[in-house]
Amino acid sequence: MLDFLRKQAQSTLIQTVVLIIAVVFIFWGVGTNLSGSRNSVATVNGTEISPVEYNRAYSQTVDGLQQQFGGKMPPGFAEQLGIREQVLYRLIQAELLRQGGEEAGIRISELPVQQRIAAMQVFQENGNFNLQRYKTVLEQNRMTPSSFEKGLKSDLSTERVQELAGSFAVIPDNAAARWQAWSNEQLKLAYVKLEPAAFEAKVAADDKALAAWFEKNKEKYRSEPKVRLKYLLFNQSDDEKEVKIADEELKAKYEQDKESYRQPEQRHARHILFKIEKNAPENLRAEKKKQAEEVLAQAKAKGGDFAALAKQHSDDASNKDMGGDLGFFAAGRMVPAFDAAVFAMQPGEISGPIETEFGYHLIKLEEVKPETVRSFEQVKDSIAVGLKRQQAKALSFKRAAAAYEAVMKAGSLDKYSQQEAGKVQVLEPFSRSERPQGLPADPKFVETAFSLKKGELSSIIELREGYAVLFADDVKEPEQPKLEAVKDKVLAAWKKEKAAELAAKAAADLLASSREKKALQSPEGGTVIVTGLLKRATPGGENAPPDEVQSEAFKLAWKEKLPAAPVQAGEAWFVYEVRERLAGEAKTDEATRQRLTTSAQRDLLTAWLASLQSKAKIQISLRNRDDEAPQ
Structure with a gap:
């Protein structure tokens, strides 16, 4: 509708x-x-x-x-x-x-x-x-x-x-004031950032612990399946070189599809919107209409610049900076009232105020592109490309079918390759994540390759750019490696995990010490960072920690200076102290009240x-x- x-x-x-x-x-x-x-x-x-x-x-x-x-x-x-x-x-x-x-x-x-x-x-x-x-x-x-x-x-x-x-x-009468007070609250933090990377040097290698960790996580190191592939590829581009399209065929195709080359009339317009909300009172609607009429008079006056007036007065943020430019559009693309006005105007004419769902519009028609049908000469080349690809694809399938039949008659792809030297291509064992150069980019090719069992020949598969026949010469199933084979990777992952645990423990210990002494303590070899005043409504600021830390800090009760637990943001841990806290200004604001009402609705x-x-x-x-x- x-x-x-x-x-x-x-x-x-x-x-x-x-x-x-x-x-x-x-x-x-x-x-x-x-x-x-x-x-x-x-x-x-x-x-x-x-x-x-x-x-x-x-x-x-x-x-x-x-x-x-x-x-x-x-x-x-x-x-x-x-x-x-x-x-x-x-x-x-x-x-x-x-x-x-x-x-x-x-x-x-x-x-x-x-x-x-x-x-x-x-x-x-x-x-x-x-x-x-x-x-x-x-x-x-x-x-x-x-x-x-x-x-x-x-x-x-x-x-x-x-x-x-x-x-x-x-919405309670004081809701807007309370929300403003809450939103404008400010605080100053001191905090310590503890990153796992700083603790990796403290992680000592332990063969027994490493072996136990590997046993628990060994599935992560299982190898991918690999396939050694032999295949026949029938590229459509090879057949396109052989296809010749006669002019008579092109003209017949043009006449058949002529309606698709019809381009309806298009009009290029600008507009200035004086936006009105749905429930706006009548006095506001009248005020907006009066404003639109005043701007319309300026637009129609000698030397009036519609684009400049749009930049100055329009409420349409999507094209205001472009002077209200809507580009070219066909009939039926705009709001009906707007559409009807545009398609009744002459180039250079300015119309309005036109009322729609969104308010009052002033419209200037810049240019008209009449309905056209692209000529045969204009589309001849694109028709030729389409027909050539269509016929080439048919030729590619014909070659693929003939080759497939020949493989069946020969008894195997290997015997066929002896008869047709150079046609069978070979790919050494590869996995899904490590693909060799020269592998056809079509996902259907890889999908089919990994669906075959060892010694299995595929049917003819259609690719985006041709056809292929695949043979799984060998399939290497996933293997669970021994620890020694992947020890370097395992050790790096283990160290990273242990370092993260040490960082978490250090953060917990630091917070416990700080709570005991009722003030944030400096960690050994670490730094305490002090922020400027941070505002709840606008995260960020001087030396500001991540948003997660600020959010938790603003949740603290006013009497609390230190949190109950460290805060994790990304891989790092944060311990903080509220050094200063300022209440936000509580003021009544009609726009805020309306926003809260809309949110509640x-x-x-x-x-x-x-x-x-x-x-x-x-x-x-x-x-x-x-x-x-x-x-």
Whole structure:
């Protein structure tokens, strides 16, 4: 659904809980689709989430990320973030919220839906709702009035749920002042850092203890399996040299795929955003609109510099420094009200204020790229490359199949190699972690090599760049070495472990001595470091220890100067003393109060969502296939 099309349908609070991936905020999001489908990606208590809804959500999320990366994401970035799973999780949470609202007795009539639609500027002409414009805008976004209204009704229900949950979040009057006092508290520390490396010289070699330690940890030193490999490789690149593609074939392929070379009209625009929070009072909204109108007048005045005004006034941090530049984008990529305005403008025109979910926008259309279809000459070379690779791969398979048949007829790979000298390649024994030069880089090759038993011939395996046939000439199973064979490694690891134990003991002894004398003592050969004043809210500072140490120090009761136990940070141990402590200034701050209120509301909603999820019957049928989600 077009969440951002539905005015005020998603609150900041719900977006915080439900949204996992942050997308550029002027793109539309996805709401709840209640239409049933036999082919679903998930069901929540019997209600299906359709592939259409999932694919739309996935596409829009990826589009948003691409926009953040200037139109092109780093290869594999979407997979690393797990966007497929996170989009599905977001949709499931949205459905849980909707169902939770129904269980709580929240019912939304048709009247609020109609009122919300009538108030949307994108559906208005001359300030009044226009039915034909309503249908046209929805059609442009591939939606029907019934599906849009059903989704909007669901969102209004969710909005009401959020409001009710928020009403239970009570923040005491002095909460902001207490939080400020806590956050601004300062202290000065003295501390000693004890590192294992400083104790390694004190670790004496003990053959008996070393042997016992090795016996306990010997699995760490077990060798990896190794394989001696003979193989046939059929590189696709070798066959590409033999492939010739006629112009007639290229033209036929071009006509077949011509639609894929169509590039829709794109528009290059800038904007200035005057951001408004969802629950902002009317006087603030009016003030923001007035501010937008004043800046609009400056932009339209002779000599007005829209980019400079965007840098000065825009609340869109993502492109403010670029003068509000949004780059080129096609129709349907932006919030509908924003989108409708841009695609009704002429180059050089400045429009606004345009109201969207995020506030008021001033828009300047810089340039228009008309729809084009790339010509045959423009794509001829890329078509040739694709066809050549396709036909070369077929030739490579043909060679691999012929060779495999010949191996079968010869009776073994060795006999085949006598008939076809120089074709069989050999790799001396290697492990997964120590691979020889010349080993094909394709993971499928290594996978197959280590799946074979000694004397076993693989079938024809497909690689990224061709085909191969593998033969495990010898397989060396993992071995448990004797201590003498790995003594140097074992001794180094043993010393490191013993040094860490000595450092921990030294820290405990130092703390015990310090607590007895009620002040931090200087260790033998060590140094006491004294910090400047450290602030709880901003870790770091003069001579500051690691964050873990500061965090523990701030947890100490005011009367305590020394901790109950040393603190480990990384491999080192720390013993500290609080030398000075200053109470933070307790002041009432409206921004802090609002932040605490939002946090309390979020915690309540998160807990409620967790409760709903624990009771829900959720079935996920999304499969990890390339055709499940658009790439």
